């Protein structure tokens with residue numbers, strides 16, 4: 601451990617320093633090449649140093665960086681027009697991060713009821729295992745004690761029920777309920793999928809009780825599941841959706857999308873952000889959409905996802921002593937190991953493969969959406985070697 605650092609100790613960092621990236625590869629200062637299936641926690645959707653993103657950012661950097669929201673920002677309008685054209689949404693508010701997108705979503709839902717003369721309806725039902733960010737409101741929404749503790753009173757108005765338990769949701773609804781907030785796939789929680797039926801039932805309850813359905817697609821959105829947004833698989837439409845991570849491809853960018861009706865309370869002066877929708881971010885966001893919305897891109901994500909699914913299933917069959925369960929959808933995958941996930945992460949890293957820890961002892965694989973079938977197979981081969989190491993180590997331990 602380093603003796604001193606002026607940085608906060610908030611992160612448990614791996615002792616790795618990267619100098620540059622190329623597609624799915626990260627190159628460390630000592631020249632070692634890592635296959636990056638962490639992708640900056642699902643942020644580097646187009647891998648590293650994607651030529652189209654570099655071009656967009658450079659071109660904008662030479663023209664204009666920032667003007668603030670005192671003025672019209674054409675990039676915001678074009679990106680919002682494109683996002684609303686391909687989603688349920690009519691309105692967009694741009695942010696710099698996922699937590700800010702969630703803050704906007706929460707405020708939008710509360711203002712909706714306030715504007716209809718029901719300020720008492722500000723309570724939001726959320727789910728156990730959720731993660732919505734690290735602001736004072738979003739830690740309350742996420743409900744995880746380890747993130748809430750020591751930061752003063754928990755922000756009021758968030759009620760948690762078990763993930764997937766429709767009876768518990770119904771029970772929690774009362775005259776003060778404003779909305780239901782859910783990740784279609786819990787990321788930090790351990791790659792836990794909400795079933796199609798569950799999402800459909802939540803939509804039904806929202807319609808029945810006049811609630812807004814808020815989806816947190818910060819991690820599972822923007823092509824990660826092989827559709828532009830994960831909820832499309834269930835056929836439902838939310839009223840409000842938070843997006844970030846993959847939409848910026850590595851540039852800090854988030855967005856809160858809403859229907860015309862849901863956004864009705866967000867009139868002039870109710871919300872703002874100095875940097876939100878800054879021209880640099882808009883240039884990159886538009887460039888990410890150029891690629892993700894191009895003919896065949898999402899089909900390729902689905903094809904490569906199939907290579908992973910089959911490869912991981914085979915790995916589980918051959919290493920039942922190491923792997924307990926394979927989870928996930930598309931390129932949002934989880935390996936629930938029998939060994940502690942910290943040890944698994946170490947074994948994987950020894951094979952120069954990067955992954956992300958998550959709840960329930962699950963290791964996340966979040967490969968860039970540009971990963972090819974050959975790169976997927978390379979990753980699977982590295983996972984297999986890591987599984988062999990873990991098996992050998994546990995064999996020694998048992999003997």
Ligand SMILES: *Cc1c(COP(=O)(O)O)cnc(C)c1O
Pocket residue numbers: 696697698699700702731732733734783787788816817818819820844845
């Ligand atoms: C990462 C994440 C957030 C928070 O995003 P930040 O950019 O870190 O604020 C919120 N929700 C989900 C589902 C996430 O994965």
